[in-house]
Amino acid sequence: MSATGIGASVRRKEDFRFITGKGQYTDDVNRYGQAHAAFLRSPHAHADILRIDTAAALAMPGVVAIFTGDDLAADKIGGLICGWMIHSKDGEPMKAGSHPALAQGKVRYVGDHVAVVIADTLDQARDALEKINVEYAVLPANVATANATQPGAPVVHEVAPDNAVYRWAIGDEGATQAAFAKAAHVTKIDLVNNRLIPNPMEPRAAVGDYDSGNDAFTLYTTSQNPHVARLVLSAFIGIAPEHKLRVIAPDVGGGFGSKIFIYAEETVCVWAAKKVGRPVKWTSDRTEAFLSDAHGRDHVTHAEMALDAAGRILGLRVHTTANLGAYLSTFSSAVPTYLYAPLLSGQYAIPAIYCEVDGVYTNTAPVDAYRGAGRPEATFVIERLMEIAARETGQDPAAFRSKNFVTSFPHQTPVIMCYDAGDYPASLAKALDMADYANVPARKAESARKGLLRGVGISAYIEACGIAPSAAVGSLGAGVGLWESAEVRVNPVGTVEILTGSHSHGQGHETTFAQLVSERLGISIDNVSIIHGDTDKVQMGMGTYGSRSGAVGMSALSKALDKIETKAKKVAGFVLEASAEDIDFKDGKFSVRGTDKEIDFASVALQAYIAHKFNGQDLEPGLKESAFWDPTNFTFPAGVHICELEIDPATGVTRIDRWTAVDDFGVVINPMIVEGQVHGGIAQGVGQALHEGAVYDASGQLVTASYMDYSMPRASDLPAYQVGMTQTRCPSNPLGIKGCGEAGAIAAPPAVMNAITDAIGHEDIAMPATPLAVWRAIQKGAQRAAAE
């Protein structure tokens, strides 16, 4: 390992820029002559638009133009799309309602886009917004997930008269029924996986620009995957052909999934730039972000687990209703299906699994991938079931898990996934040791003496990352392949530019990708720059989500570096007058095997470009290679988190006392950055468990539309984490990487809820376990105890 190579905790190169205020975010982009867009949003959850009168607004100072859905339709601008086809059990394709960027005749959630005002200044645009007169016929709203498909529920889209987008299933129903028929014990649970609002620090933003001289568009936008945005805006929405549309996603301040999707606002900004002949800029304010960023989770689930008399799992059956909101967002259909149910086997050998998922429309904001995307929901189901089953059958929760672990690999689950490597007992043993699990009873007694309730909760999670083998996801309905690309440009002086389709919006790629180059080429990370986020610079790539940048993006880079090494050896062979087969490359030096003849990497780079030492017919000048990497399998990070907490029964306040995380991420490039990802993930998972929850009232108004009511976890809510690692190499990519970006958010919620239910002595509490919810649950428990 070199000082800056694989495994070194190198400080993040990009942080100097960020912490000195020199980052360049989309809102920092100001184009000459730009106008500002403000969106008129629906105040109603569900209404017919009878009339839009823009006359008074158009007369306001500074107003350049006002557009509605009719204008988009007149220009044949297509609606927003959902790129993953899901088929129902009966073979019917999912029912995708139309999703115009500006409403056409109907609004379907509070915050839906009715019109856009473009004006010289933002304040003028907002002033004019108030003068648009819209006549609505308000319709009853369909809000609650569990009731969305009830007979008589208001219909969100005519194409889905019962509000079911699909009724999907996976697994062997007959085998699962048979497993339950022979069960000695069945554990049942009803769960709500609470709706979350992503809240990246930087809100979404877009600047659309049109160059009439070249008939070409440029869109600056807050995207995790600018090439995918270009593809969708070109091929489906019809803004312009791809070679006439450049998408730039500069520094992006967090995404957590919410910036994967192609939204109405950037579509309108880039389209309108040509209409008004000026660049058009929009930056979301925080209220707009709450209302219109794609939300996450929102499942209602009933699950049952069958056990034999020896405490081994025989089968699992699950029914989930997944709220997809008012429209199908870009990847929404896949999240509660293929990103969810295939993970229900957890770390366990479960012979039979059957899971049904009803995706439903409601008059709420669209729901799509949010950190973990389906996998936190699956982990919550299986890990709550494991804990309760252990309690019901009188087994230690750790021992019960151990007994059911998958221990040989590869392991084919009944739900698609084939786990390639792992050592689950090792992570559990290490976590129990680090958490001082043996002394939990003593600490519980000590808390009781202080009048406090102590609980401990285990979560043994698995996730499928490195998304994903293109052929596999294609067979499941994905509209795109999920490979990644990389290009390595070696400059004549030996410095290196990496162009990657992976997009960094907090992950630290400028450091970790450079570390891989440093390791492979033996050069300093200071001589490596990472270029991403610009479709005019970087060849087609698929972007960052699903913990894929290491496993997929860096694998593409590794493959490109292989090609660089091969070419550089040829160059070195000409310079050193030896055959390329006799050239060794180590620590940045090319040497002729068995001699003392050597040349360093920078000199080879120069020789490649001056091309004096070889004939152009034998070898092309230059040193630049690119590669595409398509994974052979998902990767399967897994680990064990243990949460230990204390509850004040007088107030219901929960204080997390200890957090132990032991994760197996395979090969780790930068342990410090990985640990940071674990910390952030746990914070978001604790946020889901204890704090966060989007609340719509019965009329479809978002009650939690600001930080006054939507509770985010703060530093003071979180303990000092104890983070440990185990390692099994991932066999499915050249670097052995599994991915780490989502693990904490996946592992944490069941760990917290298992601990809370341990502390209060019953299972009847939902997330978020706020002080109010915990206090009520304690009262309920006391009433029950009194009744018995």
Next chain:
Amino acid sequence: MYPFTYHRPDSLGSAAALAGSADAKILAGGMTLLPTMKQRLAAPTSLVDLNSLSDLAGISVAGGKVTIGAMTRHADVAASEEVRKAIPALADLAGWIGDPMVRHRGTIGGSVANNDPAADYPAACLALGATIVTNMREIAADDFFTGLFDTALEEGEILTGIVFPIPAKAAYQKFRNPASRYAIVGVFVAQSAAGVRVTVTGAGENGVFRVASFEEALAKDFSAKAIEGIVVPAEGLNSDIHADAVYRANLINVMARRAVEAAR
């Protein structure tokens, strides 16, 4: 934000004259007013900024009383050795308001004049029997807080300072809203020669209020145990997604007991 006329008067007299005009708003720390204006939820035609009136800021302790100027920042009250010595509960309260930004901009006068039903200072004013001083008169705290965001202040009347009698002992206990960190329930307990007062902020439908049943019990026996069994009725308490009235009623008892135990 809508356009408005900005005034920064250099005397209390001219401030009062400007504040008397229709739709004028007084700007102290601006920690409530400015966000409201940015959200386009308030549209004053003019702002009268008191920040040049340096006489309105400052703390003095004399004759058994703590006097705090209206423009004194929460951070200065929290950091004041004099306040901490005289009424430690008041320094604690100031230190628990909002976040560092709010504490360094927000003022005691702004907080008391705004009378947000979840603000902290009204509980202290009422529990300590403070006197609210304005450019026109002195108002007993008992008569000052008249309802949600409503006070006895007249048009153009400017709050200039607050006089707190020093109690024998007092404490403030605050249960924060997990999202906003405002008080869901804040209880101020004060014991003085005049008796015991227990005030509650954050919970009441009409803002800050006193809890007579606690006061009577504590007057006889100033101990947490004395009020342990006294149930505060849920009627008249706020309900929202963070706390319903029953939970708030419970918290009033819990916070009051903790305040009694912490009183010094």
